[in-house]
Amino acid sequence: MLSFIRQTGPVSRAQIARDSGLSKPTVSQALTSLEGARLVREAGRTSGGKGPTAQLYELNPHAGWVVGLDVGRDRVRAAIADLSGEVVGRRDERSKARSARSLIAQIGELARALAADAGIHWRQVTFTTVGSAGVFEPERDEMQLAYNLPGWSGHGVVDAVRAELGTNVAFENDVNLAAVGEQQYGLGRDVANFVYLHIGTGVGVGLVLNGELYRGSRGAAGEIAYLPLAASDPHDPGNLRRGALEEAVGAAGVVAVARQLGIAPPLSARRVFT
Incomplete structure (x- = not known):
């Protein structure tokens, strides 16, 4: 209602x-x-x-305020909105984390500073959503397949984030959240079935089927980064960490190819395509 x-x-x-x-x-x-x-x-x-x-x-x-956190390998971003969805503040800073503990401390400091900038007491924040690479497994209450973030996969991280933020916290794959955003505010409006493809530092897709976000039986339906590519061995444990497709077409892969082709530095994926 x-x-x-x-x-x-x-x-x-x-x-x-x-x-x-x-x-x-x-x-x-x-x-x-x-x-x-x-x-x-x-x-x-x-x-x-x-x-x-x-x-x-x-x-x-x-009646309450909500915070969204985008936790990436290079950047950490935050936004705060009221219950109507009106965003009243944003912050964006370079990730300084070298461990899960330092990353959790950084997002806690970032979220509280954002609320203070907007004139909102942190106790007024009723819900926080954390988006990152990887898959949240609710049965085990932990993140998996988040190899780009130091210490983010495994037991204890989810509880530590909740303790740091002190609010109700939901965890979701960042590309899944982007697909939901596209469904609500972008080209996915009034579209029952679509695929949102993200190519950046990492690679992934968000699937919306029959108007609902589709995660798959284990939450990893959009993890196309791990698709085998060319001569890569799908049974190689290293592919589970790197992701053959992501290694080829993600930002680092684009820079590597540009370097092989002799494009002069400084190099970045953005510079290659602009």
Whole structure:
């Protein structure tokens, strides 16, 4: 119901019941709970029609704040938004991490500084989403296949991030999150099935099938970096760390080919294509 109110705007109890298929008593009970949690608020009354006016309700965007963290090998980025999705602050800095501990400390400092810049107390942040390379395994509560980030794969990292941030925290693959963003705000709107291809420092895809993010049975459906390429041995343990496709077409691979072709330094993937 909260999602419906957020998307629709000021609505009456009768409209919610009519459009959602819920009974009016159920709608009234849910609205009472949402008001009690300050997630919705009164927004005037209906006008222009016959009969008595009805109370309207809308999302209370400042009932809480959410933070998004993009944890990459070279950069760490953060954004803070209200519950309507309006971004009120961003920060972007070079990653200084050489270990999981230092990386976790950096993202904690970055997130708190971002909130302070926006005039928001950190205790007002109700949810944080952390996007990074790799696959989050909820059964084991840990990240896997995040070899580009020092110490990010394995036991204890997820708990340490939660302890550092002190909020509700969700973990997701960064390309999956990019696909969700494209679905909500980009060319993926009103498209039921699409593939979002990311080529940068790493390589991966985000799959949206029947309007839903598709992760696969183990969460690794988009991990195309590990596809075997040419003469590479798919059974070579080294390929699990490097990813044959990523090694060939990721940023480092592009620079390596440019160097072989004699392109003068300084070299970067961006410079090769501009």
